[in-house]
Amino acid sequence: MRFPWHILLFILFPVLSFAQNGVITGMVTNAETNRPLPRASVFLSNSSVGSATAEDGKFALLGIRPGQYRLVVTILGYEEYSNTVLVGHEPIKLDIKLSPKPLMLREVVISSSADWKKNYEAFRRDFIGTDENAKSCVVLNPHILNITYNPTKQLLHADADEFLVVENKALGYRVKYLVNDFKIDKVSGIVSREGQQLFEDLPGSEAQKKKWHKKREEAYYGSAMHFYRSLYADKLKDEGFIAYNFTRYPNPKRPPEDILKRKMEFFYQRRIVDSFKYWQDIAINESKYAGDHVSKLPYATWEILSSTGQAGLYAMHFPNYLYVVYTRKTDDTKDRDLYRPLDMSNYEVTVITLSAPYVIFDTNGTVVENSPLYEGAWARAKVSDLLPVDYVPDMK
Secondary structure, three states, rough: OOHHHHHHHHHHHHHHOOOOOOOEEEEEEEEOOHHHHOOEEEEEEOOOOOEEOOOOOOEEEEEEOOOOEEEEEOOEEEEEEEEEEEEEEOOOEEEEEEEEEOOEEEEOOOOOOOHHHHHHHHHHHHHHOOOOOHHHHHEOHHHHHHHEEEEOEEEEEEEOOEEEEEEEEOOOOEEEEEEEEEEEEOOOOOOEEEEEEEEEEEEOOOOHHHHHHHHHHHHHHHHHHHHHHHHHHHOOOOOOOEEEEEEEEOOOOOOOOOHHHHHHHHHHHHHOHHHHHHHHHHHHHHHHHHHEEEEEOOOOOOOOOOOOOOOEEEEEOOEEEEEEEEEEEEEOOOOOOOOOOOOOOOOOEEEOOOOOEEEEEEOOOEEEEEEEEEEEEEHOOOOHHOOOOOOOOOOO
16 A cells, blocks of 8 residues: 555645744753743844743744844843854754842932923834834833933933833834833934844734735835845845945034034033034034035945855945935935935935944844944834844745
8 A cells, every 4th residue: 555645745844844944942040049030031132033931941932034143031130141143954052041130229310200201202203213103103111211311412312121012003013122222312313222122923803914914015125124135145136226335525514523512511511502502503404414426336246245154144345335225115305414316216215334344244134243324214214114033025
C-alpha cells in the first residue's frame, strides 16, 4: 500500500513554515538572589513580538522575522535590560539577570495644572502627530509623563518610568512606549526621542481590520522603512524612490545655535522682554540655509550602499546630504528649511543628514546604528504613523 505523501506534507507544512522564523527563549532572574522574576515584560523593541515571564522566570518569543533587533526586558523596581540580538533561523537561548534599581529622588518642579496641560499638548503634537491618524490616537495614561519646559533654552523634555500606552485606532495598534528621553528644541527645530516600543494588535471586526490594513499600507509606502528595504534590495526606482546628492550653504544672517541660546537665556533672566523676543524670533523664523542645490543625476544604489560583512546588515553613506524623493505621494506641507527645485513636482521629500560617516540598517529596514537626522516627510512621521519593524506589506 502506498503512503499518501500529500497527507504527510499537509501535517509537516506548518512545522516547516515555522522553522523559517526565529525563536528566542530564556529566563529572567534577580542578579543578587538568582531568584526568577515573574511578569517581567520581554519584547523586541519596535516590533509586534513580546511576552511576559512566567512564574519560573522563563519566556519564549516565537515566529520572529529574521533581522537585527533590540531585546528589552523591563519590570518595575529593576534596571532595564537592553541588548542587540541578530535573529536568524537558529534558536537563541538567553540567561538574563536584572539588578534592583536604586531609589532615585526626582527633582521637584513646581508648576500649575495649566502649565502641565500646555506642555502635554506640545508633547502630544510632536510625539503622537497632527495628521488624520493622530486624531484617532488615544493616550490612556498621560499623567505618567514627567514633562518640564525650560523657557530660557526653549527646550521641552519628557520621560516616564513605565509604559505610555497609546491606542492607535487608525492603524489598529496598541503601542506601549517606554519614553526614556524626549526633547523639543525650539531653537534648532529638532525633535528627538529615545525609547523602546511594543506593538499589539487591537481587537476588531472584519470590517475594522480591513480599514486598518488599508491604513497600514498607506503608512508603509514611502516611509523610511520602505526606503531602506528598497535600498538593500536594489529596487529604489521600482518602488518609487529617487535619491540625489544635496548641498547646502549656511545662512550668514542666522547666528550659531549656541549663541542664540546664550542670548535668549541672558535676556530672559534679566527680564528684558524686547531683546529676548528679538533673538527668539531669529531662532524660530530665520532659515538655517541661504542656498541649496540638488544634483541633476540620481544616485545608483552601489554609490550609497555597502555590505558590512555581517549577514543582514548594510551601510548607507554619502557626502553632504541625501535628498530622497518619493514619486507616488504628493506633499503640500510648508517647510521653511526644506528646499524644492522649481522644476520638481510636489512629491514627498526627505533630507537625510548623517550623524556619523555611515548608517547601519538591517533587512527589516530598521536603523540599528548611527541614527541620522530626517527633515521633511519622514520627520513628520510620528507615533500615529509608525508600524512595527516586522510589518510585511502586500506585494505590489
